[in-house]
Amino acid sequence: MSGTVGSNVARSSGIVAAAEGGGPSLGEDHVIRTNAKTISESITFTGSENGFSAGPITISSGTVTIASGSTWTIV
Numbered sequence: 001m002s003g004t005v006g007s008n009v010a011r012s013s014g015i016v017a018a019a020e021g022g023g024p025s026l027g028e029d030h031v032i033r034t035n036a037k038t039i040s041e042s043i044t045f046t047g048s049e050n051g052f053s054a055g056p057i058t059i060s061s062g063t064v065t066i067a068s069g070s071t072w073t074i075v
Helices: none
Strands: 009-011 038-040 043-045 051-053 058-061 064-066 072-074
Touching: none
Parallel strands: 009 064, 038 058, 043 064, 051 072
Antiparallel strands: none
C-alpha cells in the first residue's frame, strides 16, 4: 500500500489490500476504466462489500475505514 494512503486508513480488522464501480472510462468502447487520484471525503466499507482503485491514491482529507469482511485493493 502506498505511504500516502496508510496514515488515513482505519482497519477495524481484516486485510487492506485499493473504491466505487460504474465510474468513468476512456475510449470509444469504454475499455479503460478511470478513477480519481485523490480522496477528499470519508468513506466506510461496512463489511458487506469489497472495492478496488488504480493507484497511487492520496487521501487529502477524511479517512477510509474498512470493516471486517471488506477488502480494498489498490492496483
